[in-house]
Amino acid sequence: MAEVREIERLAIGEGGLPGAELMERAGTGSFRALVRHWPGVRRIAVVCGAGNNGGDGFVVARLARESGFEVRVPMVGDPGRLGGDASAMLGAMRGAGVDPEPFAASALDGVSVVVDALFGTGLKRPVAGAAAAAIEAMNAAGAPVLAVDVPSGVDADTGSVRGVAVRASLTVTFIAPKRGLFTGAGPDHCGRLEHDALGVPSALADRVPARALRLDYDRLADHPFLGPRPRDSHKGDHGHVLVVGGDGGFAGAVRLAAEAAARVGAGLVSVATRDVHAAAASAMRPEVMSRGVEDEASFEALAGRATVVAVGPGLGRGEWGERMFANVLGCRPGLLVVDADALNHLAGAGRSAPRRDDWVLTPHPGEAARLLGVSTGEVQADRFAAAAAIRERFGGVCVLKGAGTVVDTGPPRPVGVCVNGNPGMGTGGTGDVLTGVIAGLAAQGAGPADAAELGVCVHGKAGDLAARAGERGLLAGDLVAELRGLVNRG
Numbered sequence: 001m002a003e004v005r006e007i008e009r010l011a012i013g014e015g016g017l018p019g020a021e022l023m024e025r026a027g028t029g030s031f032r033a034l035v036r037h038w039p040g041v042r043r044i045a046v047v048c049g050a051g052n053n054g055g056d057g058f059v060v061a062r063l064a065r066e067s068g069f070e071v072r073v074p075m076v077g078d079p080g081r082l083g084g085d086a087s088a089m090l091g092a093m094r095g096a097g098v099d100p101e102p103f104a105a106s107a108l109d110g111v112s113v114v115v116d117a118l119f120g121t122g123l124k125r126p127v128a129g130a131a132a133a134a135i136e137a138m139n140a141a142g143a144p145v146l147a148v149d150v151p152s153g154v155d156a157d158t159g160s161v162r163g164v165a166v167r168a169s170l171t172v173t174f175i176a177p178k179r180g181l182f183t184g185a186g187p188d189h190c191g192r193l194e195h196d197a198l199g200v201p202s203a204l205a206d207r208v209p210a211r212a213l214r215l216d217y218d219r220l221a222d223h224p225f226l227g228p229r230p231r232d233s234h235k236g237d238h239g240h241v242l243v244v245g246g247d248g249g250f251a252g253a254v255r256l257a258a259e260a261a262a263r264v265g266a267g268l269v270s271v272a273t274r275d276v277h278a279a280a281a282s283a284m285r286p287e288v289m290s291r292g293v294e295d296e297a298s299f300e301a302l303a304g305r306a307t308v309v310a311v312g313p314g315l316g317r318g319e320w321g322e323r324m325f326a327n328v329l330g331c332r333p334g335l336l337v338v339d340a341d342a343l344n345h346l347a348g349a350g351r352s353a354p355r356r357d358d359w360v361l362t363p364h365p366g367e368a369a370r371l372l373g374v375s376t377g378e379v380q381a382d383r384f385a386a387a388a389a390i391r392e393r394f395g396g397v398c399v400l401k402g403a404g405t406v407v408d409t410g411p412p413r414p415v416g417v418c419v420n421g422n423p424g425m426g427t428g429g430t431g432d433v434l435t436g437v438i439a440g441l442a443a444q445g446a447g448p449a450d451a452a453e454l455g456v457c458v459h460g461k462a463g464d465l466a467a468r469a470g471e472r473g474l475l476a477g478d479l480v481a482e483l484r485g486l487v488n489r490g
Contacts, residue, residue, distance in 0.1 A: 003208045004121065004176050010204045011175075020085040022198055023052065026174050027059020027089070029196040030115065030148050033172045034060070035067075038113050038144065043070040045108050046115040047134055048100065049152075050077025055086030056148045057117025058093040065096045074107035075100040076118060076134050103130060105137035114138050114145045116166045118152035121178060126163035127153045135164050144169035150178060151189045158382040159184030159404065167191070174198050176205060179212035182417045183383050183404025212384070215407065215418040215453055217461035217486070223454055225446050226489040238267030239443025242306035243313065243436065244299075244324050245340070246273035250314025251280060253340070253432045256476050257313040258288045260436025263483040264458065266443040272302050274320065294320075296327055303331040310439035312342030313432040321345065329354060335442050335451075336360070339435040343367040346394070359396040360438055360452050364431060368400055384408075384415055397448045399438070401431060405456045409449035416453050420460025424467045429476025434459045437483065458486050 011017045034041070046061040048054035054075070064071045073093070079100050082090055090100070101107065108114055116138055118131060127135060135153055138145055145168045150156045153165025159180035171190035173181060175198055180186045197205070220226075229238075241261040246254035254273055262269045268289070271278075275292030293299045303309060311328045315321040325345040328336065336359035338346065343363050346353055347370040361371075368386050369376045371394070379386040379400075387400040387408040400406040403423075407416040438455035446454065459479065465486075466478035 003211055004178065006208045007175050007200060007205050010207065011198075011200045014204065017198075017200065020088055023055045023085045023089060024059055025198040026056040026148070026196070028063065029174070029198065030056060030146065030172050031060045031063040033170060033194060033196075034064075034113060034115065034146050037146075037170055041112040042068065043111050044113045044115060045072045045074060045111045047103065047118055047138060048073055048075045049118040049131070050075070050079070050082055050086075051120060051122070052086055053117050053120035053148055053152075054082070055089040056120075057115060058086070058089040060115050060117065060148070061098050062089075062093040062096045065093075065098050071098050072107050072111070073098055073100040074103040074134070076103045076130050103134050103137075105133075105140075108137055108141040108143070111141070111143050114141050114143050115148065116145050116152050116168060117148040118166075120149050121156040123153070123155065123162055127165070128163060132164050135166050139167050145191075147171040147190060149174050150181065154180060154186055154189050156180045158384060159186035160381045161185045161189070165189050170194065172196055175200055177214065179384070179417055182214065182419055183402070183406055184380055185403075187403055210414050213414045213416045215416040215420075215457050217420050217457040220454055220457050221489050223450075225441060225444060225450070225454060226487050235267035238265055239307040239440075239445070240268040240270065240305055241266045241436070241439045241443045242270045242272060242302055242309045243439070244272045244293075244309060244311040244328055245313040245315040245321075245342075246271065246277050247314060247316030247318060247321050248274060248276065250316060251277040253314030253429060255284060255288070256429045256432040256480065257310055257436035257439070259285055259480050260433045260483060261310070261440035261443070262287055263480055264437050264440035264487045266440040269440075270302055270306065272299055272324070293324070296323075299324065299327045300331065303327070306334070308335045308337065308439045308443045310337040310339070310435050312339035313435055315341040315345075317341050317344055334358065335448060337362065337435050337439045337442070339363075339431060340367075344370060347371045353394065355393070355395040357395050358448070360399060360442075360448050361390060361394060361396060362399040362401060362431065362435060362438070363390065364401045387415065397452045399434075399452050399456060401434070405460070407452050407456055409452065413449060416456075418456045418460050420457050421463050422467045422471055424471030424474035425460075425463040425479070427474060427476060430459075430463065430479060433462075433476050433479050458483065461486055
């Protein structure tokens with residue numbers, strides 16, 4: 001976390017905040033969070049490592065003992081090798097009557113809360129040996145875990161797990177939120193997340209360019225595209241989305257995308273699909289104009305009227321889908337939203353695949369892996385790097401779907417990571433809804449970056465609203481039902 005380290009350097013060098021003071025504040029903030037979330041607790045274990053994160057833990061243990069808690073400090077590493085501020089905090093803890101002990105799982109028996117102060121943000125190697133055993137013991141202790149700064153074992157930059165990682169109930173992160181806590185495995189391991197700036201002046205933090213932008217519907221709810229429309233506007237002012245897809249047996253995907261585009265406000269929505277599906281699609285949603293398209297001429301007639309083309313939902317990997325994707329690429333310049341099997345056709349083009357600035361690519365991790373010629377595991381190991389590689393290779397905007405959807409729009413914007421959404425959205429058709437949402441916003445005049453960033457937030461928030469009745473059993477159509485309210489904020 002280079003930017004966090006730079007903010008810390010400025011705080012110490014220009015803000016007059018010594019490193020020991022920042023460590024004291026980190027430990028104090030963690031202890032206050034513990035008391036706030038578990039007010040009746042009086043027996044805790046603080047698992048410490050032999051670095052600065054352990055120093056934060058020593059502060060927690062000292063304050064807990066001074067407040068009358070029963071405290072044990074099982075430690076991984078040799079306390080005699082501590083130096084600097086952590087050594088000073090160890091001395092203060094001992095002065096309060098608490099001594100560290102070599103880590104043993106039995107030290108966690110009967111405690112009400114475990115405090116994880118094993119590793120901080122600097123972890124870049126797989127966790128092994130005694131440290132791995134300590135993490136496994138914390139996860140098996142049967143008590144809630146408060147993680148200090150980051151859950152030990154989670155890479156703060158990428159959100160990947162370095163072998164094994166603590167599953168915290170609460171994480172208190174310091175100075176600036178770490179982007180890895182919002183994507184990949186990060187959200188599942190950090191539990192509830194709280195941010196404590198440790199009193200570092202915002203003017204100092206603002207001097208360090210952010211590497212990532214937190215995308216949150218509640219922060220974007222005042223976006224101009226969600227405001228009231230002019231009273232004299234008409235359907236022609238709000239764009240025309242053409243959704244291309246729906247090979248044999250996949251009519252539902254194209255319908256979901258088309259209806260989502262209409263529900264976020266596109267003035268007109270058309271569908272180019274197989275002849276066998278066209279009549280049924282129009283009957284199910286008469287506001288959407290469905291056309292059977294089997295040749296290039298009929299496709300060009302439809303594409304010529306569209307503002308935005310969304311291709312991929314239910315497209316299939318057969319000959320028809322391949323032809324339709326080629327037709328889309330050959331149509332007049334205009335924004336494209338590319339999803340699902342359209343991405344697989346793009347990946348299949350290999351070195352001859354085009355590069356465009358006027359499209360939004362929306363892969364899930366498997367599709368991203370095919371685009372990059374790597375494994376899904378490699379994509380998930382660093383989702384930010386994967387999204388950047390796709391954007392650099394293919395151009396445009398990359399929306400890498402999944403827990404903590406990553407939106408890489410390219411400079412000058414920092415990469416975005418969406419905090420909306422939930423596991424219930426891991427069901428067929430939700431990606432088709434996102435395609436329609438992005439296309440519908442783009443048709444109304446949002447540029448590719450705005451349409452992608454706002455689209456993932458609207459989509460994720462719709463999923464969160466739909467999940468109020470429970471995540472299991474959530475259907476993609478439940479998201480569509482929530483879209484209209486989310487795009488009318490004026």
